[in-house]
Amino acid sequence: MTRVYAALLLVALLVSSLYLVGVSYQARRLFGELDAARAEQRKLDAEFKRLDAERQAQATNLRVDKVARDRLGMHPATPAVTQFVVDAGATAAAGGAR
Amino acid sequence: MRAWLGRQRGARAGARARSVSYATSPLLASKTPPWRSKLLVAFVGIGFIVLLARAVHIQVLDSGFYLAEADKRILRNEKLPASRGRIVDRNGQVLATSVLAPSFRAEPKAFQADRQQRRQLARLLGLSPAELEERLAENPNWVWLRRHVDETAAQAVRAMNLKGVHEEREYRRKYHEGEAAAHVVGFTGVGDAGQEGVELAFDKELAGRDGRRQVIKDRLGRTVEDIGNSVPPVDGRDVALSIDSKVQFFAYQRIRDAVAEHKAKAGSVVVLDVQTGEVLALANYPSFVPGDRHNLTGAQLRNRALTDTFEPGSTMKPFIAALAMETGRVKPDTVIGTAPGRLTITGSTISDAHPHGDLTVAQVIQKSSNVGTVKMAMQMQPREMHELFAQVGFGQRPQIGFPGAVTGRLRPYKTWKPIEQATMSYGYGLSASLFQIARAYTVFARDGELIPVSILKNEAQAPAPAAGGLMRARAGAAQPVAGVRVMSPETARAVRSMLQMAAGDGGTAPKAQAMGYSVGGKTGTAHKQEGKGYADRKFRAWFVGIAPIAKPRIVVAVMVDEPGGAKYYGGDVAAPVFSQVVQQTLRMLDVPTDLEVRPQIVAKSSVAGVPESN
Numbered sequence: 001m002t003r004v005y006a007a008l009l010l011v012a013l014l015v016s017s018l019y020l021v022g023v024s025y026q027a028r029r030l031f032g033e034l035d036a037a038r039a040e041q042r043k044l045d046a047e048f049k050r051l052d053a054e055r056q057a058q059a060t061n062l063r064v065d066k067v068a069r070d071r072l073g074m075h076p077a078t079p080a081v082t083q084f085v086v087d088a089g090a091t092a093a094a095g096g097a098r
Numbered sequence: 099m100r101a102w103l104g105r106q107r108g109a110r111a112g113a114r115a116r117s118v119s120y121a122t123s124p125l126l127a128s129k130t131p132p133w134r135s136k137l138l139v140a141f142v143g144i145g146f147i148v149l150l151a152r153a154v155h156i157q158v159l160d161s162g163f164y165l166a167e168a169d170k171r172i173l174r175n176e177k178l179p180a181s182r183g184r185i186v187d188r189n190g191q192v193l194a195t196s197v198l199a200p201s202f203r204a205e206p207k208a209f210q211a212d213r214q215q216r217r218q219l220a221r222l223l224g225l226s227p228a229e230l231e232e233r234l235a236e237n238p239n240w241v242w243l244r245r246h247v248d249e250t251a252a253q254a255v256r257a258m259n260l261k262g263v264h265e266e267r268e269y270r271r272k273y274h275e276g277e278a279a280a281h282v283v284g285f286t287g288v289g290d291a292g293q294e295g296v297e298l299a300f301d302k303e304l305a306g307r308d309g310r311r312q313v314i315k316d317r318l319g320r321t322v323e324d325i326g327n328s329v330p331p332v333d334g335r336d337v338a339l340s341i342d343s344k345v346q347f348f349a350y351q352r353i354r355d356a357v358a359e360h361k362a363k364a365g366s367v368v369v370l371d372v373q374t375g376e377v378l379a380l381a382n383y384p385s386f387v388p389g390d391r392h393n394l395t396g397a398q399l400r401n402r403a404l405t406d407t408f409e410p411g412s413t414m415k416p417f418i419a420a421l422a423m424e425t426g427r428v429k430p431d432t433v434i435g436t437a438p439g440r441l442t443i444t445g446s447t448i449s450d451a452h453p454h455g456d457l458t459v460a461q462v463i464q465k466s467s468n469v470g471t472v473k474m475a476m477q478m479q480p481r482e483m484h485e486l487f488a489q490v491g492f493g494q495r496p497q498i499g500f501p502g503a504v505t506g507r508l509r510p511y512k513t514w515k516p517i518e519q520a521t522m523s524y525g526y527g528l529s530a531s532l533f534q535i536a537r538a539y540t541v542f543a544r545d546g547e548l549i550p551v552s553i554l555k556n557e558a559q560a561p562a563p564a565a566g567g568l569m570r571a572r573a574g575a576a577q578p579v580a581g582v583r584v585m586s587p588e589t590a591r592a593v594r595s596m597l598q599m600a601a602g603d604g605g606t607a608p609k610a611q612a613m614g615y616s617v618g619g620k621t622g623t624a625h626k627q628e629g630k631g632y633a634d635r636k637f638r639a640w641f642v643g644i645a646p647i648a649k650p651r652i653v654v655a656v657m658v659d660e661p662g663g664a665k666y667y668g669g670d671v672a673a674p675v676f677s678q679v680v681q682q683t684l685r686m687l688d689v690p691t692d693l694e695v696r697p698q699i700v701a702k703s704s705v706a707g708v709p710e711s712n
Contacts, residue, residue: 028322028323031321031322031323032322035313035321035324046181046197046198046267047198049181049195049196049197050197050198053192053195053197053272053274056195056274057272057274060275060276061275061278061343061344061346061347061348062276062347065347077685078613078681078695079613079614079615079685079691079695080613080614080695080696080697081697082614082691083697084691
């Protein structure tokens with residue numbers, strides 16, 4: 001009887017050991033994938049930041065001013081060419097609050 | 099004889115061995131002494147004990163060395179670089195940001211490339227082939243080929259896939275506003291440490307901390323396991339400045355044009371928001387491009403508005419008038435005789451540029467009369483004047499958290515001689531930076547209160563509890579900041595109307611007037627100090643003013659250094675810059691106009707309708 005138990009335990013031990021080997025292999029493989037994905041994320045983040053910086057560089061005041069003046073023939077607005085409008089709703093609300 | 103016997107015996111024994119079988123060998127019958135086997139057992143036992151002891155030594159007592167050796171072969175320390183925080187303006191426009199800029203290094207002894215590949219590599223990295231060879235010859239193990247390569251070139255180098263060429267992830271600062279905001283933003287060194295401006299002042303907040311982790315790598319260099327003790331990288335925090343990049347750009351453009359027009363050496367503009375105490379613009383010319391490392395030296399790096407002091411001259415006169423009114427010595431309409439335009443105090447003569455007759459106090463400020471100002475000042479104690487000057491920030495370093503801000507010079511009143519008290523009343527004998535003068539003028543703009551100024555955006559919410567001392571956001575600071583009362587509101591208002599007269603027709607700076615907005619301000623023009631005396635043909639012209647007068651919103655200070663043209667008075671050189679900056683800034687801040695403007699809008703609707711109907 002004892003021998004049967006011993007044999008069973010041995011088999012169980014072998015199976016569990018092999019399973020452990022399999023699992024740890026899988027864990028390493030998955031970790032490798034995760035790590036690669038993280039690296040990819042960092043790379044894409046950096047790329048995003050770079051592209052965002054480039055987009056902002058296209059919209060700096062220097063460039064906007066230059067394009068507005070040279071290409072579009074614009075010039076800064078002065079009060080003389082500004083039509084001031086009174087927001088009737090806002091004035092009424094302010095009057096009501098008072 | 100003995101040798102012969104021995105041979106005899108040996109021959110006989112050999113003969114017998116051939117005939118005797120193993121089992122009956124008499125050798126077996128002979129008794130071995132018991133100590134022999136014991137000795138053998140003892141030897142084996144000792145052998146095992148030695149092995150055991152060695153094993154214990156290696157495994158238990160001195161395990162560290164071997165563990166370290168094992169780790170060396172599989173463990174790798176990886177650095178996780180943190181990126182430096184951004185610097186943004188008050189509207190979130192990015193002024194400085196870090197972008198990935200790979201650097202390439204080479205291992206010359208492993209470097210393999212044919213002639214054409216070398217030439218291509220040199221071209222991509224922006225080197226001449228000779229330079230490339232030179233760098234490769236520097237050190238056989240490790241040399242930088244090129245740091246901070248732009249992305250397109252980096253991709254091409256990567257595609258070449260050369261042996262012995264390695265890529266390092268590095269960040270580089272990008273400065274979008276370039277030279278317009280260069281003095282405020284500053285720049286960093288190659289190690290990404292701040293070297294000037296905000297980059298230096300808030301280096302700690304911006305820097306961030308690199309993380310690291312330990313991993314196990316396999317034969318092929320793939321990461322297979324993360325050993326627990328990793329430190330995640332902490333990215334630097336963003337710093338939001340009070341600067342408005344549009345105002346900043348406009349101010350820079352104007353001062354640049356003014357410096358060019360008047361053939362001047364340099365110029366500065368400071369724009370302060372008097373409600374919140376924020377610096378909206380701080381522009382200097384000449385400037386530099388912070389991203390280009392070749393020209394980061396010399397005088398152009400100086401933030402002149404903060405670091406250069408000069409004698410504030412006539413811009414001090416309103417303070418004397420304010421003090422005289424505050425102490426009840428004069429009223430705005432008190433008449434002071436300034437004829438004949440000269441006044442002698444202890445042997446020295448003070449004179450006006452143009453002699454005037456009797457002037458009221460308001461007119462003294464309007465016409466910028468030295469004699470009139472001195473007559474008011476000589477009624478006062480030196481202590482009173484010194485107290486007022488100190489209260490409005492002269493002789494004190496502005497609390498702006500910016501590197502290089504100077505204190506200026508204000509001597510203790512006990513050492514003042516009468517003539518010095520007189521000259522100090524119109525701004526000679528003490529010195530201040532343009533920034534200090536601009537800040538002092540917030541007293542008039544804020545009805546007698548001096549407000550703290552800040553280069554950081556005042557936010558209603560504190561950004562983070564981890565904020566350092568400098569990053570402390572004042573609670574509820576989106577509302578006007580509290581100031582320190584220096585004079586009564588009535589006095590401040592009276593001075594404001596005098597300043598408006600000075601900037602009006604009949605004043606010293608009618609060119610300061612802005613379209614649609616009431617302005618007031620004071621000009622200053624001074625011979626530059628050189629050594630002990632004053633230079634003959636070198637001037638400095640400036641203008642400090644407030645707008646709009648009734649409900650002040652901004653203080654603008656403009657300084658032009660050594661205008662070389664025919665015009666050199668502050669009213670001609672600096673005041674037009676003031677006018678333009680005020681007009682644009684108030685428009686950008688959505689401040690309604692307070693003066694009637696003759697509209698130049700031509701109603702086109704009816705005219706436009708006709709051609710369309712055709």
